[in-house]
Amino acid sequence: MTLVNIRPATSTDLPWIMSVETQAFTGGWSDQSWSDEIRNHVVLLASIASIQQGADVPVGVLALSMVAGTAEVLRIIVVPEARRRTVGRVLLEYGICEMVQQGASEVFLEVSAENQAAIGLYENFGFAQIDRRTSYYGPGDDALVYRWTTTPTNCPSLDGEGPTLSTTRRSDHV
Numbered sequence: 366m367t368l369v370n371i372r373p374a375t376s377t378d379l380p381w382i383m384s385v386e387t388q389a390f391t392g393g394w395s396d397q398s399w400s401d402e403i404r405n406h407v408v409l410l411a412s413i414a415s416i417q418q419g420a421d422v423p424v425g426v427l428a429l430s431m432v433a434g435t436a437e438v439l440r441i442i443v444v445p446e447a448r449r450r451t452v453g454r455v456l457l458e459y460g461i462c463e464m465v466q467q468g469a470s471e472v473f474l475e476v477s478a479e480n481q482a483a484i485g486l487y488e489n490f491g492f493a494q495i496d497r498r499t500s501y502y503g504p505g506d507d508a509l510v511y512r513w514t515t516t517p518t519n520c521p522s523l524d525g526e527g528p529t530l531s532t533t534r535r536s537d538h539v
C-alpha cells in the first residue's frame with residue numbers, strides 16, 4: 366500500500382509544476398499564471414513516498430477556483446508514471462471536497478474530447494457532460510464541458526472527519 370500525500374502547493378513548488386506543465390500541454394500556462402493560481406486559488410500537490418529518494422516525490426497537481434458557490438477545475442496534471450494509479454482520482458476527490466467544504470454546490474470543468482483517460486476519470490467520479498465546444502482547443506479538438514453537483518452523500522470524508530487541506534490518503538492502487 367502506498368500513501369498519496371495531498372498538501373497545498375507553494376511558490377517553492379513552481380519549478381516542478383512548470384516542468385510537468387510543459388510536458389503535459391502545448392502552449393500551457395506560464396510561470397506567472399501558476400504563481401497567480403497558487404497565490405489566489407486552491408492549488409493542491411500530490412506526492413508519494415519514495416524509498417529511493419528518501420522523501421516524498423511530487424506526482425500530481427490540481428488547480429481549482431470558486432466564485433459564488435460554483436467551483437471550477439482549472440487544471441489537473443499527473444506525471445505519466447503515476448497515471449491510472451488513482452493519483453488523479455485522489456487529487457480530484459480531495460480538491461472537490463475542499464471546494465464543497467468552502468461552500469461549492471457545483472463544479473465545472475472542460476476537457477479535450479481526445480483525452481479519454483481524463484473523461485473516464487471525470488465520468489466515474491460523477492461528472493455529467495453538459496456541452497461541447499467545437500474546435501475549442503484548435504481545429505478538430507473539441508472541448509467537453511462537464512458539471513458535478515453536490516449532494517449530502519457524494520463528497521465522501523477523506524479521513525473520517527471531513528476534508529482539510531493537509532492529509533495523507535491511502536491507496537492500494539498507487
